[in-house]
Amino acid sequence: MSEPYEVLAVRYGTRQASAAEVFLNYHAYHEPDRPLGMDYFFWVARNPARTVVIDTGFSPAGSAARGRTMLMDTVPALAAAGTAPDAVAQVVLTHAHYDHIGGLPVFTGTGTGAEVIMTRDEYDFWTGPMGRRGQFAHTTEASEIAHLRELREAGRLTLAGRSHTIAPGIELIQVGGHTPGQAVVAVATAGGPVILASDAVHYYEELERDRPFSIVANLADMYAAFDQIREMGAGGRVVAGHDPLVAEQFGHPEDSPEVITISRAQRR
Numbered sequence: 320m321s322e323p324y325e326v327l328a329v330r331y332g333t334r335q336a337s338a339a340e341v342f343l344n345y346h347a348y349h350e351p352d353r354p355l356g357m358d359y360f361f362w363v364a365r366n367p368a369r370t371v372v373i374d375t376g377f378s379p380a381g382s383a384a385r386g387r388t389m390l391m392d393t394v395p396a397l398a399a400a401g402t403a404p405d406a407v408a409q410v411v412l413t414h415a416h417y418d419h420i421g422g423l424p425v426f427t428g429t430g431t432g433a434e435v436i437m438t439r440d441e442y443d444f445w446t447g448p449m450g451r452r453g454q455f456a457h458t459t460e461a462s463e464i465a466h467l468r469e470l471r472e473a474g475r476l477t478l479a480g481r482s483h484t485i486a487p488g489i490e491l492i493q494v495g496g497h498t499p500g501q502a503v504v505a506v507a508t509a510g511g512p513v514i515l516a517s518d519a520v521h522y523y524e525e526l527e528r529d530r531p532f533s534i535v536a537n538l539a540d541m542y543a544a545f546d547q548i549r550e551m552g553a554g555g556r557v558v559a560g561h562d563p564l565v566a567e568q569f570g571h572p573e574d575s576p577e578v579i580t581i582s583r584a585q586r587r
Contacts, residue, residue, distance in 0.1 A: 323366065323488065323507055324508050329363060329376075333387075336354075371408060376419075377422070405431050417460045419518070438480070441493075494519050495540035506582075519560070
């Protein structure tokens with residue numbers, strides 16, 4: 320077993336949304352609409368043996384096209400977390416939406432050697448004809464999907480099945496729902512497993528009140544993912560993908576607003 324990991328959530332963007340915008344068919348709950356902040360994160364898991372980055376944030380172009388507020392581009396965000404692209408052994412893509420793969424080029428250029436990993440179902444969907452249909456395609460950038468194809472052709476992209484060991488102590492698990500190949504990542508830490516739910520759970524309210532998110536490829540799979548993550552979370556800590564409450568639940572007084580320590584490194 321490898322040494323436990325330190326896990327960081329890096330807050331690189333934000334926006335102001337509303338409950339009616341965020342939750343699927345919100346009118347069905349017969350509640351008044353309310354403001355709801357949305358934060359954008361990627362995650363770093365590291366120990367003395369390796370550094371793994373989970374998702375890469377959006378690009379400046381992807382952010383501007385959708386009116387999102389970028390707090391830090393990918394390289395400065397990595398620096399805030401105490402790392403850099405050339406120090407990263409593996410990049411895990413939980414799914415292919417613009418706010419999760421937009422920063423990928425900084426890990427795949429000259430002088431970088433990171434292995435890029437995503438589920439085969441996710442790759443096949445977005446590089447196939449259905450991923451180009453309007454109600455799916457608006458959540459992606461065509462140039463970023465093309466970059467995935469280039470990486471696959473160059474042998475830089477590993478396509479995983481429904482479960483895959485990224486490294487000792489880090490597991491990718493496909494749950495689907497939000498996208499066809501949506502994955503979560505389980506990380507072994509000194510305090511027990513941390514479940515990086517990414518967009519399988521945008522907000523804790525989704526788990527607590529069984530409320531699906533508004534962008535969904537398969538609603539039954541999204542509900543099933545909630546059940547699976549609740550079960551996984553019974554023995555660990557679930558980190559939601561976009562909830563400002565992440566900072567409240569896990570933040571420490573010494574944390575910056577942009578780098579939240581989910582699990583500390585094991586003290587020697």
